[in-house]
Amino acid sequence: MFEKVKDIIVEIISCSEDEVTMETSLKDDLGIDSLDAMEIAMAVEEKLGVTIAEDKLAEMEYVKDIVSYVEANA
Numbered sequence: 001m002f003e004k005v006k007d008i009i010v011e012i013i014s015c016s017e018d019e020v021t022m023e024t025s026l027k028d029d030l031g032i033d034s035l036d037a038m039e040i041a042m043a044v045e046e047k048l049g050v051t052i053a054e055d056k057l058a059e060m061e062y063v064k065d066i067v068s069y070v071e072a073n074a
Contacts, residue, residue: 001048001074005067008043012036022064040066050074 006020013036019029026032032040037060041052050070052060060066 001071002063002067004048005044005063005070008040008047009063012039012043020063022062022067024063025061026063026066027061044070048074 002022006017009015009020009030010017013030013032015030024030026037037057041054041057044066045051048070050073052066052069056069060069
């Protein structure tokens with residue numbers, strides 16, 4: 001699941017695949033803002049079939065948070 005989430009993040013924010021690990025901070029390491037986060041959430045819903053509620057999205061700090069949420073709700 002990590003690879004799928006990583007691919008989505010790389011596609012949305014145009015970063016290097018090497019920058020995205022489970023421990024990567026969405027805000028501090030990748031500079032993801034609320035608009036980027038919404039785009040990522042929409043892509044996760046479209047490509048993986050998992051809806052991320054806005055309040056849950058705001059709580060996610062690391063890539064691993066997205067991966068865990070998707071795994072738990074898939």
